[in-house]
Amino acid sequence: MQSLKVIGLAAGAVMLAGQAFAGATLDAVMDRGAVRCGVSGSLAGFSIPDSQGKMQGLDADICRAVAAAVLGDAEAVEFVPLSAQQRFTALQSGEVDVLSRNTTWTLTRDTALGLNFTNVTFYDGQGFMVRTDLGVTNASELDGAAICVQTGTTTEKNLTDYFRATGMTFDPVVFEGFEESVTAFVAGRCDVYTTDASGLASIRVSNVENPDDYVILPDIISKEPLGPVTRNDDDEWFDVVKWTVNALLNAEEMGISSANVDEMLTSDDPNIQRLLGVAPGMGESMKINEEWAYNAIKQVGNYSEIFERSVGTDTPLGFQRGVNALWTNGGLMYAPPIR
């Protein structure tokens, strides 16, 4: 009952917590010398420990970029693995400073939960995975199927919405733990497993014996914009996280990478000068140092580097940039200007 315990504790924390003040998070992070970052901890490509026990993936690198920007050290991150269900309570109660855990941006989460989504770091959508030998080619053939799903996600509701809209029936088997839900699917308890397409690809390469026995159906039944989340009572910290991610995207757009960022310090382009803090002012307006973007790019890399290293074509997940390409390349990634 690990998760209930955490929720109970966090609920207790909400009951006992004193008054917080806007801006408190940034001060707390600086005092502590580390960013507490809520991650999944078990999703390949997004946040999963490698063989040395170091948290790797796109979500984990966003945490590192924030730490590099605020503290000048990308490794000054305390990763807190959270279940889908614990994550919001952990953020609300102040157990983590920022949640970077493949979390979908929705209206209710943004409003009723008292949270703020900073950016979209990965455009995803929910899909279905089935065993190849079922011979299913698209989602409309799934009437009556048993579907394994993990609780505490938008997935459950999307699934229900999709089947209601198409007038089909299904038999949900809902698990609290990720591992248990996948194990039950692999054992054949369910015909179908459903989660975000990126998650399916991750399961297909890392949780099953033979990836060819499973096929991901082409249907995407929902929009799942994933991104970092902060509490909505602290605009200052919200801005820091938001603009760190924007800096990573702008860096890719300007052609600044971890390899050439030092050369770029001498660039004549005023946009680059402002981003890297050569022309001061940007860091000061966020009450952090002027090298914030330089540190983040130098130590973690721009968005493209993070993407390719975590989930790109050379990784087992093998994602194309697709909708996650920059707007200049026909994708959706568009960061507001740094000025």
Add this chain to the structure above:
Amino acid sequence: MTIDTGESEALQPAKAVFYNDPKVRAVFWQIVAVVGVIAMFWFLIHNTITNLDRQNIASGFSFMDLEAGFAIGEGMVTYTPANTYWRAILVGLLNTIKVAVIGIVFATIIGSVVGVMRLSPNWLVARLATVYIESLRNVPLLLQLFFWYALIVGILPRAKEAYGPFLGVYLSNRGFNIPLPDTWGYMGLLAGFLIALVAVMWLRRRNKKIHDETGEIKNTLGPGMLIFAVVMMVGWLAGGAPTTLDSPEFKGFSFTGGGEVTSEFLALWLGLTLYTAAFIAEIVRSGIEAVSKGQWEAARSLGLKRGQILRFIVLPQALRVIIPPTTSQYLNLTKNSSLAVAIGYPDIVGVTNTTINQSGQAIEGIAIIMAVYLTLSLSISLFMNWYNTKLALVER
């Protein structure tokens, strides 16, 4: 005769200062404690509301009237995703009650049998019971649940290659798919069964009374069976003599028709029952051993057999020792059913978890779970206390 009033006054204890008076002190500290407790709760509630408000988190139970929007795997009342959260939580509550009640019934039966077995003079029987008790009692329940679930899902075939049908029952890693009556005509059969049951119970009572008064032993079994056969037959004919059943049939992905006992329910029920039965067995054993040896010897000298001694002499006395600790095992079983969420059975915790996630109302959700378990536990306690009082030794 003179009385020295001065001396007698000196003999009386000095009047204590009011704050040293034990009575005043007792009242004072009780008031302080009550005020303290009230102040603490007021602080917690007020602080929670203030904090939730400050963080712009919605609070209150009004969200429960909204459409739930998620599906639930199994339930005893009709439910669609278009129903409210209330309805969803009712489904979860009934699922919890279902597994708790069936679990308690079977744990009691198995526990009693194993407890008696452990005292058996037969070496093998006694050792088997010991092994059962010691191994199940000492492995964490959550692990056992994973074990049973992995066993059911891993060993049984997929739905397509289900074993069966045995008498219309299919067995797969989805669970049991059983045929169910398909017309209301079967209600006649059920009514017949109930009427026969009442009749046989009355007969048994009458025979016992005759035995008590005259010592004449009348056979209940034969006439009882006859009553069941005749009355149920009449009921079946009155219901239009239905012969068809709604049998499960594999179509597309899953079975349609008939009823389903899911593997999640089976694993949870099996785990809870066997685990709790091991504890109940020990309680039964200790209860039997608490009956003094003289009772056994006296019964034996009257020529009673072992089974008769247990039934008429020992168990009725042991029951008084057994009931109170068994009550807490029933409470444990009910509360342990909350582990269901680990193996995908939609109990009250599982459904409320989903509700918390969809609505974001964590404090309200946890409050509902706490209220539900508190109510269930108190109900079981009340019932068992009533039963205990009923069985208590009446001094004559």
